[in-house]
Amino acid sequence: MESERDDGRSPSQLRPLSCARNVLHRSHGSASWSQGDTKVLAAVYGPKAGTKKNENPEKACIEVIWKPKTGQIGKQEKEFEMILKRTLQSICILTLNPNTTTSIIIQVVNDDGALLVCAINAACAALIDAGIPLKHLAVAICCCLAEGGYVILDPTKLEEQKMRGFAYLVFPNSIVSVLPKGSSHVEG
Amino acid sequence: MGLPDASGDLSSEMEVDAFRRLFPLRYFERHLSESIRPDARPLGRARDTTLALGAVASAHGSALAKIGSTTMLAAIKMEVMTPSTESPDEGSIAIDFHMPPICSPIVRPGRPAEAAPVISKQLSDTISSSGMINLKELSLVSGKAAWMAYLDIYCLDADGALFDAALLSAVAAFSHLQIPIVSLNDDGKIELISEEDDGAKLEVEPVNKEKRKLTLSSIPFSLTCILHKNYILADPTAEEESIMETAVTVVLDSSSRLVSFYKPGGPVLAHTSAVQDCVALTRQRVKELQNILDETLSGMEID
Secondary structure, eight states: OOOOOTTSOOTTOOOOEEEEEOOOSSSSEEEEEEETTEEEEEEEEEEEESOOTTSOTTSOEEEEEEEOSSSOOOHHHHHHHHHHHHHHHHHBOTTSSTTEEEEEEEEEEEOSSOHHHHHHHHHHHHHHHHTOOBSSOEEEEEEEEOTTSOEEESOOHHHHHHOSEEEEEEEESSSOOOOOOEEEEEOO | OOHHHHHHHHTTTSOHHHHHHHOHHHHHHHHHTTTOOTTSOOTTOOOOEEEEEOOOTTSSEEEEEEETTEEEEEEEEEEEEOOOSSSTTOOEEEEEEEOOGGGOTTOBTTBOOSHHHHHHHHHHHHHHHHTOSOGGGGEEETTTEEEEEEEEEEEEEOOSOHHHHHHHHHHHHHHHOOOOOEEEOTTSOEEEOOSGGGTTOOOSOBSOSSOOSOOOOSOEEEEEEEEETTEEEESOOHHHHHHSOEEEEEEEETTOOEEEEEEOOOSSOOOHHHHHHHHHHHHHHHHHHHHHHHHHHHHHHHO
16 A cells, blocks of 8 residues: 655655664763664673672673653653563573673663664664674564554654554564564554 | 483482472473473463452452462542543543562562563553543543543562453453542532432432443453463463563453564564464453453342
8 A cells, every 4th residue: 555654765664774883982882773863872881790689690680771861761661671671681692691780771862763673773782882692683673553554664753653553573683583572562 | 511401310319399499490391291281281271260349349440350379459449630631521541550569579678570660551551552441431521520540450469470460450440340420519510429418419410320331342351371492381370480481462352353462572482373372372361251251240230
């Protein structure tokens, strides 16, 4: 089905991506990732000695701290933190540095849609920059189900508000397989 | 790493409890290879589920849901509020999920559990996107007054599949909800009519005589499954969740349409067949839960 998007993209066209590594001097690894006007800065500190309470000390612990553009973190950000933590746990080799904690700090610079996937991509780039051992990379994409039943990729904030359902998908880059991850909410 | 391999030989000599504690994964895998779980369930079977309505007498609607030993208490309090200018003829719902220290050794007093705000957000997303509640039904006087429904869910015992139990208790509480009678007084303000003097003075005309129950359309039900190697375990206990970390939560509504599919990370990759199997298991579970809810509701009407 035809669907002219506000910015003239075709339904499956992404916004221009850009990535810069090693943008912060004090962190062990950092990256900024932008998709159009959505921009996220990620910093990695660690591995530091010791794990938090309730974590398995035989494995490395991943800690994600989400900083919104303004204000305090709410339920939405807590959910993002949890999804990001679980996703990163699945790509890191946790048994290599047992009883250590790696902190990933996500700072939102600007939110113009597809924020969670932008944060996952930024975190993955920052982990590479920090030299944390990974099984494989994770690449994330957001697709939306629009009112007319057609699917668009990488929505902007304005498009997100008009959509009926969302799917956030994370894929590993090594194995060729289809795997829905993260959350999706499909209405009707 | 000779240790995990050595456990295979030890299993015949060691006591079962010791083996379970020392090699939990091996212990579970030995069961799974026989297509049975330590609590004698087949892999795809959910635990026994019970529902009780009206557990909190002071609330306008309440329910107690138990899935195995996971226990959730949900209660709804209705308050009159002024609707927002964007949606003058709609009420609203505020959902909060609490995990007090009583529910699990993981939760420590003074520090809120990490999982609580996440489940809270998932619940409000699910309930709003399933379209179960028509917010227009919560309107009293357009632009002037509407109902605000405060739904609070307390986890009393956290033994796995928290979201499933919380959603079930929320749905049951909404179906038990009895909206209080209100009237317009002379100043044009809404005031509550208490049940006792309802018969005494009937000169005030109630605003919402007919609308005391919400019509719930397309009720969402959910099932959480654990993926481990090629096995799919429906409705995991807390022990199973801590040992095998990949969880998939599928929410379907009563006409089997997909509301939400949720798989946050985890070491196991979900292939297409596993996703289909999870949805098929959920479809069965939705029928079971629908029956349990219907039976509980009809049981209440007889009383």
